[in-house]
Amino acid sequence: MASGSEPVGRHRALGERGMASRRNARQTRRFYTLTAASTIIPGLGLIHTRRRTGIALVAGFFLTILAVCAWGLAKGVTSSVISVGVSRSALMVLIPVILVGALVWIWGIVATARDNMPEGSHGRPKVAMVVFAALAALLIFAPAAQSVRYAVIQRSLIGSVFDQLRPAGAAAPGDGDDPWAGTDRVNVMLVGSDAGEDRDGIRPDSVMVASVDTQTGETVLFGIPRNLQNIPFSEDNPLSEQYPEGFNCGDQCLMEYVWTLGRDNAELFPGDDNPGLTVTKDAASQILGLDIDYTTVIDLQGFTQLVDAMGGVTIDVKERVCIGCKIEGGVVVGTTGYIEPGVQKLDGYHALWYSRSRAESSDGDFSRMRRQRCMVGALLNQVNPTSMLVRYPKLAKTLEDNVKVDIPQQDLKAWSELVLRIQDGGKIKSLPLTNKNIDVNNPDYVEIHEMVQDAINPPPPAPKTKTSTTPSSTPSTSTTEPSSTSTTNGDELSDITATC
Known part of the structure; x- marks a missing residue:
């Protein structure tokens, strides 16, 4: 009886280890997939473990994208970017928005990684997963930090190089769609x-x-x-x-x-x-x-x-x-x-x-x-x-x-x-x-x-020379007086x- 039960126990043990290995492999794949998902779209990977929080982050992300796109389409992409880039007040608002947005995004990555870390992970696999999550967070942090840096530099530049008040009597742009419509x-x-x-x-x-x-x-x-x-x-x-x-x-x-x-x-x-x-x-x-x-x-x-x-x-x-x-x-x-x-x-x-x-x-x-x-x-x-x-x-x-x-x-x-x-x-x-x-x-x-005045308001070009002939006359050329030139010699x- 003892000799017959040993193979059965070994097979059972091997089967349990195989199941554990497959389960661990599924958990590992899920870790990487969901962590990557939260890196691409903030909170997407959290829906699996924190449904409400994940949905809120995803919804907030897409609503922000829609709002930005709508604003850009309404004002024009180039005009929208310019209006933010040359406004010290807009830059002042943009800086904390970028910081808070980046921190929330990174928190979603870290929370997703922590929630989906396979139980009992240790050694190289665990190190690899921690490094992956850190790199994912860095992908968000690095551009956010650079954007904040540029916004701070731009705000300082505007304050240092440009004046607060318009010179007296200077031609000034207006507030319409074409700010220069009233200025020649x-x-x-x-x-x-x-x-x-x-x-x-x-x-x-x-x-x-x-x-x-x-x-x-x-x-x-x-x-x-x-x-x-x-x-x-x-x-x-x-x-x-x-x-x-x-x-x-x-x-x-x-x-x-x-x-x-x-x-x-x-x-x-x-x-x-x-x-x-x-x-x-x-x-x-x-x-x-x-x-x-x-x-x-x-x-x-x-x-x-x-x-x-x-x-x-x-x-x-x-x-x-x-x-x-x-x-x-x-x-x-x-x-x-x-x-x-x-x-x-x-x-x-x-x-x-x-x-x-x-x-x-x-x-x-x-x-x-x-x-x-x-x-x-x-x-x-x-x-x-x-x-x-x-x-x-x-x-x-x-x-x-x-x-x-x-x-x-x-x-x-x-x-x-x-x-x-x-x-x-x-x-x-x-x-x-x-x-x-x-x-x-x-x-x-x-x-x-x-x-x-001739340089900034050049005269219209003279009409082309016309040549006409008739049976009873020699060819004649009609010309207009040459336009004045703005310089000589x-x-x-x-x-x-x-x-x-």
């Missing part, structure tokens, strides 16, 4: 500041004005030369009393000294924390005959960091540009290298020299002005949201340290949409004021104003892509 043009002055430890105050290295058609996005960049003389001031400018005929004391009264003039007469501008910029803005407005609405000041000491943060900038270099060079006693010295002609991607160091070098240029400052406008156009056209997202922390830090814009924070959504119009369909044209189209020593500002209004 907006003019922005771009100043490259060469402030540094070895300089007394600021002398603008470059002054440009971008005049933007708000409906088409078409933009004209006007370059104002540093050595322009007889700078006019408006009647509202206190300095007009000292210089009723303009800033006209020869080569000691150039455009590049206007900023310093304003700073040195700060007492004439009570309550103004930047009289140098105020006077420069007024001068640019009088030179071009345009109302300057907003200003952007870029510290060129940080320009290198800005280009590097963007991953470089692609430029079609038209002429050889020297690096490290300067003019001393009429002789070019200090050259350490060259940027050769051709299409190439420049890093920050070479982009700065491309924009500032003038020692060996074909026409000195004016050649440099053309290159600076090419750089502005290239940077604007090559901004790519996807690539910028990867570099954003570094880019934001560079902008905070080196850029100041007086566009008010509440208008940033409208401005973001305007930039998209410029990139999507607007052409960027360039009209430099150089010694080839004006007399920089004795400029005719009436003529300059006409040039500017050299630097003319042209598409920036053609000149750069």
Whole structure:
């Protein structure tokens, strides 16, 4: 009897172990399946063990998705993203929402893993399951943490770079579907500041004005030369009393000294924390005959960091540009290298020299002005949201340290949409004021104003020439009077892509 019962006991024991093994395998598969389900959709895996809680989490998730989609479809996906990204208050709400949502999601993953851990698990299988649950939680935590980080950076950037109040008299967007519907043009002055430890105050290295058609996005960049003389001031400018005929004391009264003039007469501008910029803005407005609405000041000491943060900038270099060079006693010295002609991607160091070098240029400052406008156009056209997202922390830090814009924070959504119009369909044209189209020593500002108006409001193209013949006459050609050109003998209004 004993010998016969032993095989039966062994078979029973083997059967029980087999059943336990299959049960353990089912529990293990269920652990991984349900934990993965709670990772993909918060709470989905909890429905098996905590039905009400799981259903509540799943329902909350899908309701949130539906609400976001409905909002995005109603306002437009791009517009919706922009409206959140440029609003400090919206970002302030978004940060805790992301944190709470991520914590609830991660709790669902952990609870699912704990509820479905096979009984008696130990050793490597248990370690593997714990690691799996931890990785699943990390898949939610990592992007949530990065999103919060970017939102905090963006909120800080908006507060540091942009103003709270709109400049007096500036063209302003409205509140309708098209915020720019009531504004034909907006003019922005771009100043490259060469402030540094070895300089007394600021002398603008470059002054440009971008005049933007708000409906088409078409933009004209006007370059104002540093050595322009007889700078006019408006009647509202206190300095007009000292210089009723303009800033006209020869080569000691150039455009590049206007900023310093304003700073040195700060007492004439009570309550103004930047009289140098105020006077420069007024001068640019009088030179071009345009109302300057907003200003952007870029510290060129940080320009290198800005280009590097963007991953470089692609430029079609038209002429050889020297690096490290300067003019001393009429002789070019200090050259350490060259940027050769051709299409190439420049890093920050070479982009700065491309924009500032003038020692060996074909026409000195004016050649440099053309290159600076090419750089502005290239940077604007090559901004790519996807690539910028990867570099954003570094880019934001560079902008905070080196850029100041007086566009008010509440208008940033409208401005973001305007930039998209410029990139999507607007052409960027360039009209430099150089010694080839004006007399920089004795400029005719009436003529300059006409040039500017022709550039931003070009006349319609002339009808095509028609040729007709009759049996009793010789061929005759009827033409219309040629339209006036905006410049003569050299630097003319042209598409920036053609000149750069």
